[in-house]
Amino acid sequence: MLSERERERYRRQILLFGEEGQERLKEAEICIAGAGGLGSPVALWLAVAGVGTITLIDPDTVDRTNLNRQVLHRDRDIGEKKVASAQEKLEELNPDITIRAIDARIDAGNAAKLVGRADGIVDCLDNYAARYILNRVALEKGIPLFHGAIRGMYGQATTIIPGKTPCLSCIFPRAPPEEEFPVVGVTPGLIGMVQATEVVKFLLGTGELLANRLLLWDGMLAQATEICVERDPACRACGDRGKGKRRRGGR
Numbered sequence: 172m173l174s175e176r177e178r179e180r181y182r183r184q185i186l187l188f189g190e191e192g193q194e195r196l197k198e199a200e201i202c203i204a205g206a207g208g209l210g211s212p213v214a215l216w217l218a219v220a221g222v223g224t225i226t227l228i229d230p231d232t233v234d235r236t237n238l239n240r241q242v243l244h245r246d247r248d249i250g251e252k253k254v255a256s257a258q259e260k261l262e263e264l265n266p267d268i269t270i271r272a273i274d275a276r277i278d279a280g281n282a283a284k285l286v287g288r289a290d291g292i293v294d295c296l297d298n299y300a301a302r303y304i305l306n307r308v309a310l311e312k313g314i315p316l317f318h319g320a321i322r323g324m325y326g327q328a329t330t331i332i333p334g335k336t337p338c339l340s341c342i343f344p345r346a347p348p349e350e351e352f353p354v355v356g357v358t359p360g361l362i363g364m365v366q367a368t369e370v371v372k373f374l375l376g377t378g379e380l381l382a383n384r385l386l387l388w389d390g391m392l393a394q395a396t397e398i399c400v401e402r403d404p405a406c407r408a409c410g411d412r413g414k415g416k417r418r419r420g421g422r
């Protein structure tokens with residue numbers, strides 16, 4: 172049930188989703204991996220939308236070089252843990268939701284536990300090693316992975332639904348080389364917004380998800396294109412060979 176205060180807070184979106192939709196958002200739990208360039212807009216917009224429980228995972232502290240894009244953090248937060256800084260801002264924005272701040276680096280050993288009972292994982296990471304780990308967790312748990320990545324003025328996003336779409340390893344069998352890549356804050360802002368939109372649609376069961384489609388954004392040309400993506404039967408994570416090694420999903 173929504174409180175009177177919540178009915179007031181969400182009035183303009185209840186016009187769109189109804190109280191039932193708003194209650195669904197309230198009951199949902201979403202895990203955001205990374206509280207940086209992508210994680211900031213995703214967390215901000217899911218928080219104001221009223222997603223009831225948001226788990227944020229990030230091991231880093233705020234650095235001055237983050238501030239051109241990581242809009243959850245302020246100059247005064249330099250040296251603070253990113254998840255603590257993020258939690259403070261999000262609770263200020265919306266005191267009616269729960270923020271679980273987890274100061275940890277995702278690895279193969281802890282990922283499933285950190286994700287917990289989340290209804291979906293938002294990939295706001297900056298490295299493919301951890302992305303592949305989350306991809307496996309999403310496959311194991313049978314929950315969606317909302318992928319987003321950026322470089323400079325380019326960005327991409329897709330929604331991975333286990334059993335229905337290719338997984339991250341099908342689409343990107345090899346990781347690009349690690350580097351300190353250039354980025355302008357507007358790019359993760361835009362891609363994060365796409366990811367957050369996907370999360371809201373998924374939770375409400377409405378609209379057409381970015382499933383089996385990879386959205387590519389070129390900010391220089393102000394051009395969005397999309398390519399169809401397909402499952403790879405030989406995929407190391409979700410293919411027939413990978414399956415035998417996987418535990419059965421819990422949900």
Ligand SMILES: [Zn+2]
Nearest residue numbers: 338341406409
């Ligand atoms: Zn796959």
